[in-house]
Amino acid sequence: MPGYDPEDALNQLQDVYSRYSSSSGSKKYYNAGSATEDIREIVEMVKDSVTPDAPFGEKVKAISMILQISNEIVEGGSSTLGSEIRNSFWFPEIGSAVTHIFDMLLPEELGALQADGQLADEMVGANGLAKEHALEVELDDVISRVTMDDYMSEDGDDA
Numbered sequence: 001m002p003g004y005d006p007e008d009a010l011n012q013l014q015d016v017y018s019r020y021s022s023s024s025g026s027k028k029y030y031n032a033g034s035a036t037e038d039i040r041e042i043v044e045m046v047k048d049s050v051t052p053d054a055p056f057g058e059k060v061k062a063i064s065m066i067l068q069i070s071n072e073i074v075e076g077g078s079s080t081l082g083s084e085i086r087n088s089f090w091f092p093e094i095g096s097a098v099t100h101i102f103d104m105l106l107p108e109e110l111g112a113l114q115a116d117g118q119l120a121d122e123m124v125g126a127n128g129l130a131k132e133h134a135l136e137v138e139l140d141d142v143i144s145r146v147t148m149d150d151y152m153s154e155d156g157d158d159a
Contacts, residue, residue: 006046006058006065013042013072021081032084039085040093043069047097052104059109060119063101067126070094070137074129091130095138098123102142113146120146 016038020031043066050062073089076082105113113119120143127139 006049006062009042009046009065010068010072013039013069016042017076017081021079032081032088035081036085036088039069039073039089043093043097047100050101050104054104056106056109056112059101059105060113063098063119064122066094066097066101067122070126071129074133074135086133086135091135092138094126094130095136095142098139099142102145110145114148117147 016035020035020038046062046065046069050059070091073086073091076086123139123143123146127137127143130137
């Protein structure tokens with residue numbers, strides 16, 4: 001989406017949680033499907049905001065925003081809505097979106113990420129947080145690419 005700023009994604013995510021929250025637990029349960037679809041659209045908009053010729057900083061910002069969205073969903077609280085979104089969101093979409101953007105990185109951009117290490121730390125953190133909640137975001141491959149080694153999850157198990 002031309003002109004879309006990934007920085008808006010977190011505000012949009014909070015708007016989704018606010019819009020679909022209600023005082024009724026059953027209403028939150030019912031609203032989770034619509035909220036989850038809206039969140040998927042936010043992830044897609046962030047992913048689609050990046051083109052192969054986008055500046056390096058925009059690629060990194062988009063990846064970081066997607067990771068933050070994942071973390072927000074995982075930590076969505078103990079509310080009925082947050083729990084239902086966490087249970088119904090298809091987390092491999094996070095890994096797919098990150099991989100899509102990662103595949104656009106030029107060799108020198110990948111080298112810069114490898115040297116810096118900050119984005120690798122964000123990916124490892126998001127991956128670990130998801131796994132703590134028995135969720136799989138499928139980031140192991142991109143983590144291996146940015147850390148230049150055979151990354152394995154902390155528990156040593158990809159299952």
